Amino acid sequence: MTNQVDNSKRRFLTLATGAVGGVAVVAVATPFIASFFPSERAKAAGAPVEVDISKLEPGQKIDVEWRGKPVWVVNRTKEMMDNMAKIEAKLVDPSSEGSEQPEYAKNKGRSREDRANVLVALGVCTHLGCSPTFRPDLAPADLGAEWVGGFYCPCHGSKFDLAGRVYSGVPAPKNLDIPPYKYVSEGVLLVGEDK
Structure with a gap:
């Protein structure tokens, strides 16, 4: 009996194996390469946010x-602005010189000078990251007679004035x-971008 080699079958099997291997490499490489590009959700999470402040009433947050x-x-x-001046002696950094923040917020109101009445701040306590509550009321029983309004962190009792x-x-x-921010019109500000 003679052993004849069928080269056409061998060639077909070699090509088929190579094609299946190529598909497997592409299937494995695609998610790896895609991980280098952020998703639309990730892009949106870091994107600037437009805020309509045209209907923001005085004293409102x-x-x-x-x-x-x-x-x-x-x-x-x-x-509120006048009351903030009364408590400066009780604050750690009243002029905001020691805080990392945009240059335009290094003032007593911690806001842009052309719109000094508007505060834009991250609502995250600098102690352990809780979210303080807005307490604009004057001298509430639980915060004392000297409270002139501000933010109170219920987690561990930190207090911030109305400039944060x-x-x-x-x-x-x-x-x-x-955060970085800028006004794009009279009634709209953009949080996340200031240039």
């Missing part, structure tokens, strides 16, 4: 989300963070 964190926009009244400046003697080590 609205919340928006940027990069998965709450951002507060507060329209402070003249009385931290009180002395509380667990939070520094003022609330100010």
Whole structure:
């Protein structure tokens, strides 16, 4: 009996094996290569957020989300602004010189000078990351007679004034963070971009 080699079958099996192997390599490589490009959801999470403040009443706060964190926009009244000046001696960093924040927020109101009444701040306590509550009321029983409005963190008792400046003697080590922001029109601001 003679052993004849069928080269056409051998060639077919070699090509078929190579094709299946090629498909397997593409199937494995595609998710790996795709991981280098952020998803639309990831892009949106870090994207700037437009905030309509045209209907923001004096003394009112609205919340928006940027990069998965709450951002507060507060329209402070003249009385609120005046009361902030009364408590500067009780604050750790009243001029916001020691906080990392945009240059335009390194002032007592921690806001852009042309819209000093509007506070834009990250609503995350600088102690352990809880979200403080907005307490604009004056001298409530639970916060004391000297409380002139601000933010109170219920997790560990940190207090911040209406500019997000931290009180002395509380667990939070520094003022609330100010995100980059800019006004794109009279009634719209953009959180996440300031140039």
